[in-house]
Amino acid sequence: VSEEGVTFRSHIDGSEHIFTPEKVIEIQRAIGADFVMPLDHLVGWPADRLVAAEAAERTWRWVLRGRDAFEAGEPLYGHEQVLVPILQGSFFRDLRREQAEKMAGLDALAYAVGGLTVGEESEQTREAIEISLGPLPEDRPRYAMGVGTPDDLLAAVALGVDLFDCVVPTRNGRNATLFTFQGRINIRNARFARDERPVDESCPCPLCTTYSRAYLRHLFMAGELLALKLGSAHNLCTYFRLLDEARERIRAGTFHPWAETAGRRMNSRAEEDA
Incomplete structure (x- = not known):
């Protein structure tokens, strides 16, 4: 420089x-x-x-x-x-x-x-x-x-x-850490090996509307590049949804009490992943 x-x-x-x-x-x-x-x-x-x-x-x-x-x-x-x-x-x-x-x-x-x-x-x-x-x-x-x-x-x-x-949403998504409104989950954990639920039932992303947690875990364990794409797409969608809700909360005048807990909860480890 x-x-x-x-x-x-x-x-x-x-x-x-x-x-x-x-x-x-x-x-x-x-x-x-x-x-x-x-x-x-x-x-x-x-x-x-x-x-x-x-x-x-x-x-x-x-x-x-x-x-x-x-x-x-x-x-x-x-x-x-x-x-x-x-x-x-x-x-x-x-x-x-x-x-x-x-x-x-x-x-x-x-x-x-x-x-x-x-x-x-x-x-x-x-x-x-x-x-x-x-x-x-x-x-x-x-x-x-x-x-x-x-x-x-x-x-x-x-x-x-x-x-x-x-880089947080895509870097985490590529490394099997997925954000949900209930917290982060590491999809590589063995508890998800036979979990047929979507990562987040409320999420409209291609991962959550098409594939199960078990299948995504399989993709990561097998080293498939599709896993990286799906994890990144999901986390980006979750971020977009978070900011969509932030805008709605600002309009409704309820942003501050909601934001104090929403972001912290999303960034913590989900109870089901504990």
Whole structure:
């Protein structure tokens, strides 16, 4: 990582390739991305404060370079593209607040909170999100990058987050851990070997409407790739259903009492899997 950009080495031939803030925008223009993300400098946790401050300031400079490159070009495929600046600052309150205030001044159509789920505790994640969102306009979409587990998702929604991306549902699905509204189950457990019920009787996904727990367990034990696809599809469907219900609860004014238990229950081990 340098001020110019980030250099990667090819795993195929060992050649080096530099991705600058301008190049990243050019690539996303070329692939027709709806949300165009500028290059940012991510640091893990724990982190030295000086390192975190340097990364946050570099991210700010890269955002400005990315914005200039974005404004100098046009969409290539006839649909609108939106630049979404990313703010860093690690888990230092003053750095987060400072970066959020500067990003808010860009008057962007959406904002991303980066530097999350990099080794910190859930409480730190939530505090960083809350501090980051404070200066950002409430009428623009706010995106929490890398969040998260069901309980972290609902906690972020309560703070005002609108968008998420995370490997949790698909990574767990590929490893035989399935989310239900009653908790997580590990379908490899022997107790499911002759269980003819669906994973979740209320779920409309291809797994739950077609196959039994016993059959899915067989697929995992046999190393069949179909197991990975079905597990991922189920977990994604469950996440979509969770957020669908969150929207309904917000409209009904019952979100907060529901969210306090719903996410925690989904993220815990189901009683039948104990």
